[in-house]
Amino acid sequence: MAAGAGFLLDLGFGLLLLAVATFALRTRTTYAAVVGFVAFGVLLALVWFRLGAADVAITEAAIGSGLTGLLLLNASAMLRHTESAAVGLQTRLPVRAAAFVAAAAVAAGLAVAVLALPSPAPTLAPMAVAGAPATGLGNPVAATLMAFRATDTLLEKVVLLLAIIGIWSLARDELWGGRPGRRHEADPKGTLVFFARLLPPVGIVFGVYLLFVGADHPGGAFQGGTILAAMWLLAIMARLSDTPAIDGRWLRFWLIAGPAAFVLVGLAGLALGEAFLAYPQPFAKPIILGIELAKIVTVAVTLAMLVAGPPERPGNPHR
Amino acid sequence: MNSATWYGLVGAALAGIGLYGLIVQHHVLRKILSFNLLGAGVFLLAGAVARRGAAAGLPGDPVLQGLVITGIIVAFAATVLAVTLLLRLGQATGSASLSPRALDGATSSDGETKTSLDANEASPRAPPAATDPRDGATH
Numbered sequence: 440m441a442a443g444a445g446f447l448l449d450l451g452f453g454l455l456l457l458a459v460a461t462f463a464l465r466t467r468t469t470y471a472a473v474v475g476f477v478a479f480g481v482l483l484a485l486v487w488f489r490l491g492a493a494d495v496a497i498t499e500a501a502i503g504s505g506l507t508g509l510l511l512l513n514a515s516a517m518l519r520h521t522e523s524a525a526v527g528l529q530t531r532l533p534v535r536a537a538a539f540v541a542a543a544a545v546a547a548g549l550a551v552a553v554l555a556l557p558s559p560a561p562t563l564a565p566m567a568v569a570g571a572p573a574t575g576l577g578n579p580v581a582a583t584l585m586a587f588r589a590t591d592t593l594l595e596k597v598v599l600l601l602a603i604i605g606i607w608s609l610a611r612d613e614l615w616g617g618r619p620g621r622r623h624e625a626d627p628k629g630t631l632v633f634f635a636r637l638l639p640p641v642g643i644v645f646g647v648y649l650l651f652v653g654a655d656h657p658g659g660a661f662q663g664g665t666i667l668a669a670m671w672l673l674a675i676m677a678r679l680s681d682t683p684a685i686d687g688r689w690l691r692f693w694l695i696a697g698p699a700a701f702v703l704v705g706l707a708g709l710a711l712g713e714a715f716l717a718y719p720q721p722f723a724k725p726i727i728l729g730i731e732l733a734k735i736v737t738v739a740v741t742l743a744m745l746v747a748g749p750p751e752r753p754g755n756p757h758r
Numbered sequence: 759m760n761s762a763t764w765y766g767l768v769g770a771a772l773a774g775i776g777l778y779g780l781i782v783q784h785h786v787l788r789k790i791l792s793f794n795l796l797g798a799g800v801f802l803l804a805g806a807v808a809r810r811g812a813a814a815g816l817p818g819d820p821v822l823q824g825l826v827i828t829g830i831i832v833a834f835a836a837t838v839l840a841v842t843l844l845l846r847l848g849q850a851t852g853s854a855s856l857s858p859r860a861l862d863g864a865t866s867s868d869g870e871t872k873t874s875l876d877a878n879e880a881s882p883r884a885p886p887a888a889t890d891p892r893d894g895a896t897h
Contacts, residue, residue: 449761453768460772460795464779469787476791483798490765490809491817495801498827502834507794514787514841521785521854530782538781546774549803553766562811563821579816583824595828602835606842661831745838748845 449489456482469522473511480504493657494580497649501665509672510746575724577655584659585727589716593705596698596734599741603694607685610749616686617750625678635677642670650735654724660731664738671743682747684754690740697737700730766806772799784855786844790837797833801826 459482463475480503487496530538567579567587576582584592610617625631646666653659674680683690701716704726708717718726776796783789804826811819848854 446761446764449764453764456768457771457775460775460798463791463795464775464783464788469785472788472791476794479795479798483802486765486802487805489761490805491812492805492808492823492826495805495823495826495830498830503794503798503830507834507837510838510841511787511791514845517845518785518787518848518854521848521852530784535782538778541781542774542778545777546770549770549773549799550767553763553770553803553806556763556766556807556810560807560810562813562819564811564813564816564819567820568814568816579820580824580827583820584827587821588824588828591825591828595831598832598835602839605839609842609846661827745835748842 452482452486452489456486469515469518470512473508473515476511477504477508480508492580494578494659494662497657497662498665501662501669505669506665506742506746513746573720573723574718574727575654576727578653578657578659580657581653581655581659585730586718586723589701589705593698593701593716596701596737599738599745600694600698603741603744606745606749608749610685610751614750614753616684617754618684618752619682619744619747619750620675621751622681623676623678625676632677632679635673635679639670639674642666642673646670646735646739650731651728653731654728660734661738664735665742667735667739668742668746671739672746675743675747682744685744685750686754690744693736693740694744695737697730697734697741700733704730762806762809765809766803769799769802769806772796772802775799786847786854786856787841790840790844793840794833794837797829801829804829 456479459475459479463472463479466472466475480499484496484500484504487493487499564579567583570587571577571579571582574582574586576585625635646663649658649663649666650660653662671680675682704718705716708719709715711717711719713719773796776792776794776799779792780789780796783792804822805818808818808820808822808826811822813819844854
């Protein structure tokens with residue numbers, strides 16, 4: 440691995456990654472910077488494959504590049520009127536020089552740390568492989584997320600919920616309970632509507648497939664849920680669907696269903712005398728799949744509502 | 759040098775690039791973008807460390823890879839919140855910069871930005887005419 444075609448490929452990927460990051464930083468318009476950032480995310484996903492981390496690669500492509508890209512593109516379009524004012528501003532040279540020195544020092548320090556990493560690298564891989572049979576999951580990353588470090592995954596869901604609360608809190612008072620986002624305009628005979636009818640059936644099947652395959656192979660509820668969210672957002676943008684009013688009961692139910700199922704299973708583990716989130720041995724896999732099933736819907740709804748933003752239109756007055 | 763070490767160095771450089779952009783950029787959207795570059799560099803560092811921990815037939819340390827996945831998702835949640843706050847700032851001030859110079863420019867000296875501010879104040883902040891009065895009463 441030290442030499443040869445594989446390393447040359449890695450060398451090229453790394454240099455390209457740095458070049459695209461620099462482009463995203465230095466390009467003049469915000470829009471071009473965001474496009475550069477999306478390209479950066481796709482490249483980074485390829486790098487994750489090269490690092491033997493297919494699960495991370497799928498997450499990076501779906502979230503880091505895909506959804507973040509959509510969010511930033513949308514924001515750059517909505518902020519276009521502020522562009523001219525911000526372009527004229529230049530940070531003063533001494534500040535830039537100091538920032539450069541600080542950034543270079545941080546990068547150099549990290550580089551030294553990378554070169555000084557201990558040589559028989561410490562690893563938890565053997566322990567993960569040894570513990571995996573007890574979970575019934577063949578994918579050690581899934582076993583990590585759902586069993587060994589399940590508390591992290593539970594708290595991550597809570598973070599997403601907190602982000603939703605934070606975003607809804609930015610709504611104007613009179614629009615509380617309204618629908619997020621603008622009502623999109625779409626030509627009913629246009630390409631967008633065509634694809635919004637064509638892609639969702641395929642995307643929904645693929646999203647659910649990712650959930651089930653994630654037990655033994657790269658994939659999982661989060662990655663699958665992201666695809667479901669993307670399909671919903673596509674339908675919303677093509678005006679085939681609309682964002683739900685934020686005080687809807689079903690919406691609230693699905694937002695908390697995933698974390699709630701997780702917490703209930705955790706408390707059951709505590710009640711059965713073992714520990715919080717201890718899965719009873721022979722049922723570990725069905726329980727984990729049950730949590731994942733609730734999670735995929737919650738993830739899809741949460742991500743779509745996060746991207747949709749705070750309510751901007753009055754909701755259904757008849758409720 | 760092997761691939762893992764090389765990507766570790768790339769991660770270190772990315773963290774530096776992101777930090778520089780975070781300090782120097784004026785447009786807050788580009789600050790957020792730079793912060794994500796910084797985060798990507800840190801994740802890549804973790805990925806390099808995970809790769810070095812390849813053992814027991816696995817291509818990398820799955821525990822560290824799992825933590826990176828959680829990290830990417832939490833970074834996304836923070837990014838969404840930051841972008842939404844920024845859009846609100848843009849609605850309220852007509853500016854997407856935190857610099858006092860930009861805010862001054864928007865309110866007094868620069869004629870062009872002032873008009874854009876007025877336009878903004880007029881439309882999105884006014885209560886929408888379409889609001890049904892019953893909507894408020896039902897709550």
